[in-house]
Amino acid sequence: MTAFLRQLAQSRRDGKPLGITSVCSAHPLVIRAAARNAAHYSDILLIEATCNQVNQFGGYTGMLPADFVQLVRRIAAEENLPTDKIILGGDHLGPNPWRSEPAASAMAKAEDMVMAYVDAGFRKIHLDASMGCAGEPAALDDATTAERALRLAQAAEHAARKAGGEMPVYIIGTEVPPPGGAHHVITELEPTNVAAAQQTIDIHRDMFRRAGMEDTFSRVIGLVVQPGVEFGNENVVIYDPSKARGLTQLLDREQSLIYEAHSTDYQGRAALRHLVEDGFPILKVGPELTFVLREALYGLDLIASDLIEGYPPRALFKTMEKLMLDNPVFWQGHYHGWPQEQHVQRHYSYSDRIRYYWNQPEAAAAVQTLINVLQGRTAPPTVFRQHLPGFEGWFGKPLDPTALVVAAVQRSLDNYRAACTGG
Template sequence: MSNYLLELATARRNGIPLGITSVCSAHPTVLRAAVRRASATKQHVLIEATCNQVNHLGGYTGMTPADFVSLVKAIAAEEGLERSLLIFGGDHLGPNPWRKEHAEAALAKARDMVEAYVAAGFSKIHIDTSMGCAGEPAALDDRTIARRAADLCQVAEDAANAAGLPPPVYVLGTEVPVPGGADHMLDRVEPTSPEAARSTISIHREIFAAAGLDDAFERVLAFVVQPGVEFGSENFVEYNPPKAVNLAGVLRDHGKLVFEAHSTDYQPEEALTALVRDGFSILKVGPGLTFAYRQALYGLDMIASELVPSYGTRPLVATMERLMLEHPGDWQGHYHGDDASLRLQRHYSYSDRIRYYWNRPEAASAVQTLLDALKGRSIPQPLLHQFLPGWATAGSNAEGILLNAVDDVLAIYERAIHQR
């Protein structure tokens, strides 16, 4: 499973553009769409959970790493996916969820989290210790970051050994886009400088060696760098290959490595294809998938309003607006402007902060009410063309339309990572 990830660098060295999509979501519809595609194509699927989303204390989903693995495995069994094709990854594992605490306390919780992830069967571990904790600078120096990364790596190695599991593969590096997207309009994003990338790799290699982690460092498959992609609330910055050519050139001196690209959501297919061609072989996507899910769901909400007299007028949207106003913590500070602008962003932003609300009971109930209203009903093609023109031929089954909406995004990534 994780051995497949190590083949990415081999393919790059041999001049074969090969990548993998990192599906960063805990939404059941997104997970099912990803697993169903893998089952149909017989290709590996990489499912990742983030430190805020899933951790040993529950995260914002309420799931521990073991819970998350159980959920995905259950979906995989239902979809007939061969177990060897399923890879679990842990994203941004480090002190980030507890960075308002002092470093000692935050790192202690990070150790417990890493141990729980590895013991649950996560075989790809992205260690991210780049953030300062209480009383520290927001951005730490490279050596402090590397020392903390080595500490968490040792925890992962010990956890795998104790559980009788194969040792994990690792992703390191600190220069990542803002998790979940930027909170402002973007004009441009500068790629990581080649000098910074080389320095990061060198310092981590040195400190891991000093900590007796040479063998673990041999299993580092990628470093996270900024290739020059990002999305904000209302726009995204497209990958510009000439600007990243010197950064991509760093890989010529590091034959066993590829780069991992975060925030690739909303990139057009040609940009994703170029990223893989240039050695950014791991493409992370999350909000872009739940954005497509929300887009289809809101279209169905309008269809049901027209088709089912007893359904009402867009009750799903009304429920989500009420939820987000009553519990603003997951979008306030990320969206800016007057009341009208804030309302639009709450529902339609590329940052897709609404994704934090779908697992709330009120939201789940509203979605189920929508699906029940459309169950057994044939949606006329003209209504599909009016409200969901992109999926007008996807069939009249509401749940199928939601899956197809997510799968359309995954299909773009599939073509980019398996170039012919």
Template sequence: MKVTLEELKKYRTRGNPKEITSVCSAHPLVLKAALRLGRDNTSNVLIEATCNQVNHYGGYTGMKPHDFATLVFSLAKEEKCPEDLIILGGDHLGPNPWKHLPANKAMDEAEKMVVAYIDAGFRKIHIDTSMGCQGEPMALDDQVVSQRAVRLIKAAEEAAAKSDKKKPFYIIGTEVPPPGGADHVITSLEPTKAEAAAQTLKIHQDALCAIGLEEVTHRLLGLVVQPGVEYGNWDIIYYDREKAKTLSNSLDTESNLVFEAHSTDYQGVHYLSQLVEDGYAILKVGPELTFAVRECLFALDHIASEVFSDYPDRYLQKNIEQLMLAKPDYWNSHYHGSEHECYLLRHYSLSDRIRYYWADPKANEYVTTLLSKIKGATIPAPLMMQYLPGAEHFFKNSFEPEEVIIWYVQRVLKTYHKACYLD
């Protein structure tokens, strides 16, 4: 069943809320899993790229927005997923990658990035200008945030007007969780206050009207709020709907709005379903999907170590460890503790910062070695039961490791699929 961005508000106001899962990943196997699920269920596939991951300089993936769009649609063709099911989104678009610069320079770069996203056909644009730049406090007040957000929206509108692209929808909000999850121990979270959410919306609406962009207020699709869900390296804070009741009920006075929830990874179908029922119509997931990729790859690594006498013990895991030690920039400011504690975090943290390394040529070489070794092999069912419970059916056929990984990622995606009443 297709549920488009335009329809999300309609379903909520009719008392039959639906949800669109926002897949925030550039990993090809994650993208394949999402596209295949969309194809099989004729449901929309919302795929988002973040400002650090993909921008006009290439981001940490080396891809500009046009490159990312090309990748998604080429994989869609491979998976026979109809293009009209695909929605591209930009996540946390703002000055974050350049916040070490003075605000005016950081915003100049953010503006160029937003235009690049629009030119590449991205239709769902999350504007995030909540962070301070050089010499500013870490968090900014709503007035400054809204002025900067409106500047980026204006640039996006001008870019869309010059092209044949459909007009974008916007997500705004100042209470934005850190991309990729928290990096400290968390025990509880307070949901966004309803009055703060209402104030944020009004300030942005007023700022748009002040520069003649009143029409855009009707394309403010959603507001990012904190419903009280998050995860750290080892911790998960599950949704407490009673705690968030006042915030959720505030949507009753905003018929043209839905809430967007970030960091919904690891919540499971029970809590995801409650979020959908309570008006959180866009649920973002990313690290849980690449965590599943890592989990499956390490399991296959163990299986190969057991089955093949000429395959080094845990070849992939040990080589990835050396790569992460040689290039520590993606994890060393996030993981703290003893040498062994940092080792455990590098490989098993829920924030899954190992995901930044899979695109590295050396990591790709290690993964290719593993998958080539195990492809077509006869894997004893008990080994599948030991390392990949539930995947025993794969041992009966000529073994296709990529199919196992896609199946494993889809197990996560299907919890979101169930939560939006599509099963």
């Protein structure tokens, strides 16, 4: 499964750079859109779960690693995507969920988590032990980070040998945008310093060598750096190839490696293609996919409000607003300003922190009600134009709300596929 990932560096050296989209979402409709696209194009599907989202205690989704694998494989089978076309990745695997605890207990839990991921079938592992635990600095030095990454790799290797099958490939490095985007408007962003990137590689390589794990390090395929891309609540910083030229040139010396680009959401097709060509062929995307999903659902909510007698006006919108107000833990501290500004951000922010609420029973019930009332109905083109103007191909046809929402996500993924293939 991971052979394609190991060929990305070579494809760039051959002058034919290819990329792959890393879908970072646990939403079933996003997974379905990704699987449907992969099946349609006979592509490989790379789909990743994060340490906070999925872990041995359930994470915020309530899923164990094995549960996530089962979900992905079930949906893939329904979309006729073979299992051997799926690569499962674990993102930011390390002590982050338990960083308020002492390092000893946080790292023990992180090792257990990595083993649970590998045992469940994940074979692309991002080793991220950069964050300090209780009593430590917020960000650790390279040597401590590498030593802890080595421990996590040892746990992964042990689990993989026990489980059988192919051994994992690894991503190292941690200089990434804040998970889910920044909390403020960003006007300028500097890529990772080249010397710092080289030092990260050197220290990890030496740490693995001294532990007798050269074979493991040979399966380190990439490094996470900041290429100069980011999104906040209201703006997006677009990739500037000229600023990342030094990082690109570093790959000419480190020819077995590529970069993994985080927070590529909302970049658009041209910027994404530049990233692939410049040595960032793993393009991670998450919030954009649930953002367009929410756009489609809210458009359908408005159509139902206008057309269906007895459907409470903006029922889905109001349900989501109540959920977020009743349990603000996922957005407080991320959205700022006056109450009305926060109200807008809760629903329409690029950071899309509403995505944390879709798995709540009330949200799932409201979405299902919306689907049920619109299923098979034909909305007048004028109403469609008002609320979902980008879906002209659906005008005048009986509605399949689920298919429409999946198609909305597929359109974003099409931009990524074009960037990855050069099409």
